[in-house]
Amino acid sequence: MSNLPKPDAATLLEIYRKASLIRHNDLRVVRAMKAGLLMTPYYSPQGQEIIPAALSVSLNDNDKLCTIYRGTHDMLAKGFPLGPLWAELAGRITGSCKGKGGTMHLTHPESGCMVTTGVVGSSMPIATGLGWAAKLDGKGGVAVANFGDGAANIGAFHESLNLAALWKLPVIFVCQNNLYAEHTTYANSTAVDRLSKRAAGYGMDGVTVNGNDADEMYGAAKIAIDRARAGEGPTLIEALTFRFNGHLIGDAAGYIPKEEFAQAKANDPFPMLRARVIADGIATEAEIDAIDADIKAQIEAAVDAAFKADLPDPVELKRDVFAHELA
Amino acid sequence: MSNLPKPDAATLLEIYRKASLIRHNDLRVVRAMKAGLLMTPYYSPQGQEIIPAALSVSLNDNDKLCTIYRGTHDMLAKGFPLGPLWAELAGRITGSCKGKGGTMHLTHPESGCMVTTGVVGSSMPIATGLGWAAKLDGKGGVAVANFGDGAANIGAFHESLNLAALWKLPVIFVCQNNLYAEHTTYANSTAVDRLSKRAAGYGMDGVTVNGNDADEMYGAAKIAIDRARAGEGPTLIEALTFRFNGHLIGDAAGYIPKEEFAQAKANDPFPMLRARVIADGIATEAEIDAIDADIKAQIEAAVDAAFKADLPDPVELKRDVFAHELA
């Protein structure tokens, strides 16, 4: 992996900033849930922050993203604003989706967050279509499809990769391999040792990286995105990672061996990135603290505003089903 | 391909016998259609005879088969009797499916022909289940899933190969690559040059053979079947071939370049096998003629009986929907 492009200092700091936003936001969601303030099926991305942080520094506002129920990390990295996000989690009319979508369907087109889906595998066909549109537009836009290791075994994966490769679409397929699909291990669901090997079956570039390593993830994503922008087609990136909060909040993850869990926690990528940014002299500890403090303040403001906002009125059931309001 | 097991003389003659049955049956169906005797959507397997002929000499009655609308070659090779087949094509109550299934749903469990399907890709998940049953039975049975090149791009392919590989099921995935899916070329639908390359994505053995060559096809099938019986799991066989009658009878196949078609016809595998059996001294021309004559007589008897039999009564609409007859 040594021949991958490396992030410069400013980029690395930006990656840190995104990772910090994701981590602190996640901690805040979990806290709100534990406090009984928020009741929602929440699929924490804690432990997976580096993947979208290191990827999205190479994206711009014109690029599109499809992600999954476990997706607040992808969204925040892409630029989904905190206010509409929290208001949506809280089910308010001020939420990005007016409270109709919720945790699993967060959408914010202005930042390119086009679809969040609760159906395993379904981010891929839609991202393929977004890639097709980008290709037709001819402006160098790309589409990113996020999905998990479990999703790599469902039919939609296959159809999407074949089509995207056949048409050389600018799609980045990002498989966030956290080694578990709900309670099932990678080995018990997948007949191949490295998912990136499946890329060859579509004549596609495929690579497995340590998704928790900012350099590796940045480099692999940069190459894939540059290739996509240049019209050279899609890439499958398998980013190895781990989720720290089980499948969803409430899952005690008793199916994960204690040592495996402890080892993953010991390699928590967020404090490691923080330490590295400071050690490399990219920012001082005080500067990093200031960044974190600013992020936390932004989050608090979003939380406050969210819970002060109105809940939607039942008349909303008649709106947005079709373009016209139902009688 | 030289290290493949080779068929002995008796086996080669058996392959010829099956191929002759398929070819002559196909010619008879087409003749009945052209004469207006039979009106049915018929997907002629002409040109693809060697694949099932060379494969099924290694199968027994306990082995199961799933095939597709283009499947009379697979069925006849597996032992589907001519009488119930013709009666079903003719829509008679004496048909294997009482006239309810027809061309695309021919079924005959006694010969192991379990499912014939009209939905592209759907033979594979069901064959995977038959393989699972065979594994549970522990008697060394195998299941064969036939499908086309076009079907290799649909989701069910992916899910089935992954599951069969993961569970080491005794399933032989036989992709009959005739280079066209309806009117679409292989190259315009498939992002990889050899479908067998997809096997690696499931940690599965995969091989591409000339499906029109009895030795190659026999050898690849024998290895796959032996491995499956021994509990070593599934194999993907891509058998290259060509279809001589377009997608279905009535299709003039104008989308196939004239030279490509002529070249394929010049390499018609059935007369080539016949010539080879005679040339190798496996049988004399007279013996081969006698085999063919016997087959033709059997086909004529089946045709006669079919068209003399009764059509089903509308009361049949109430039967076989559920186990109990509808009121």
Add this chain to the structure above:
Amino acid sequence: MTTETMNTIQAVNLAMHDALAADPKLLILGEDVGDLEEGGVAGATKGLSTAFGDHRVKSTPISEQAIIGAAIGASLGGYRVVAEIMLMNFTAVAMDMIVNHAAKLRFMSGGQTNVPIVIRTMTGAGMSNGGQHSDYLEAWFAHTPGIKVVAPSNPSDAYGLLRGAIEDPDPVLFIENLPTYWNPAPFTREVLPLGKANVVREGSDVTIISYATMVAPSLAVAEQLAGEGISIEVVDLRTIAPWDRETVRASVEKTGRALIVHEAVKEFGVGAEVAADLNEHLFGKLKAPVRRLGGAFCPVPYSKPLETAFVPSSDEIERTIRGLVA
């Protein structure tokens, strides 16, 4: 607006042609739709890729989930797409994309996104295609909030409604009948907005509510019974969801008797909703029970006599009407 003769496959072709010409952001997608592939097995898209480019009229692999997914994604990216699912039974392969995504994205995004796609599909008994190629499944989609369902009964409606569906801001499932593709009829080239039923024949004794293949035999029976003094009004729903309750209720209020006829299996079919609605809204005003005719309760059979018996016949329509007015 000139009247000439045309069949449905030509009408559908012309509708896509005119729509492609009218809107440079319109795309066509599906198996075999390009001219390299002869514009589809029935030729519905013949000539379109040649006329508008194969970047706009794109043949796909056999990947229905990716076809609908690509259509959804492209529509989110600012395009309109007509995506073909060759036969209606194969919507089952793409059902997740259609109902969990195309139909729901507008609502789930709180109106931020919408999916202006048309899913064209063909079906119908009558060609010995058997159980996996012939089903009318419109009831599944009518029961799915967020997607519209349209089924023309003649070439002019096929043209007009397909153009209306393409211009509609919501996803539309557009159902064509395969066996009658080649039946010619007088033709009008006019865009029809969705949601309006068509009173194709006026009458005063009974209303037949129908759509797609069952309109023609309904009209034939109406014609025949007119000679006996039984006056039948025939309403062609055209848009099945959302259906034109007002027109249908007004007609049945007038006649006092209703028969709903469709090719789809009767039980839990579209006719059930129409019947339930009419009974509820016209309680006490009906002169006879609302009757329904539909396909037999079984998969579509192969053998001719069975396939014929599966579909509601003119005889059954006639007998049911006689029962209603008796």
Add this chain to the structure above:
Amino acid sequence: MTTETMNTIQAVNLAMHDALAADPKLLILGEDVGDLEEGGVAGATKGLSTAFGDHRVKSTPISEQAIIGAAIGASLGGYRVVAEIMLMNFTAVAMDMIVNHAAKLRFMSGGQTNVPIVIRTMTGAGMSNGGQHSDYLEAWFAHTPGIKVVAPSNPSDAYGLLRGAIEDPDPVLFIENLPTYWNPAPFTREVLPLGKANVVREGSDVTIISYATMVAPSLAVAEQLAGEGISIEVVDLRTIAPWDRETVRASVEKTGRALIVHEAVKEFGVGAEVAADLNEHLFGKLKAPVRRLGGAFCPVPYSKPLETAFVPSSDEIERTIRGLVA
């Protein structure tokens, strides 16, 4: 047959346990169903792989087409299979396997093969799971000849009907309600054959026909209005397809008034078929129009007040009943 207290998840677990013990050819299949995976996200299969072996209780990849395909294939190979599709919306991913294959193979093979599988699935509004995890889609399958549809409303029925479904020679879709999984109730351990509705409360003024989640509020309203002298009969369909027409018709013939209530979207829902049937068969004998209540015409929303408003409420049931007897 002893009566104790049990919740639905325990009842379902016990039913599979007892069925596995009774039939060595029975297999369980689905995501996370094994004990390595804690017997599923809700624990429905907890303990079964340990008790009966992980060759009989097998966790799968996330591959719903392969799950149902494997179940079909294994059943053709002589086994019976209970296959889990975790949430009902994901039946959309496996729709082809369910409707084009499982439901049709008996008929299309002329009775040579059959598919004795049970597809267990859970769903229901009430947990803020939003538009892709909460739908009741039973109408799709009820409209599909060849598959039976069952939805228990309490733990005893869950046990009895799941065992009945497993013993049934035809494919069965078995629908469990997620939000009420953990509600305890008195329990009877008895196999129930499919196809029989249950008159859970007798009454003379109005019949409420319901199933699954809507039975409890229907009973509550019945109880409440009994105090005012309105006598309500409550019929729990239990088997939605084929439904018990005789029991329902007899009840409504007696009361003269009917209300059908289900959580699924009202339009084109199961209630439409029941209403159409009752109106047709009891024409002139009804004292009021047959009424229906169902989910709102939209995807299931996330936000609590919307999600609550989506589902028919006790208030709406009460109001509708009052309207019927007014």
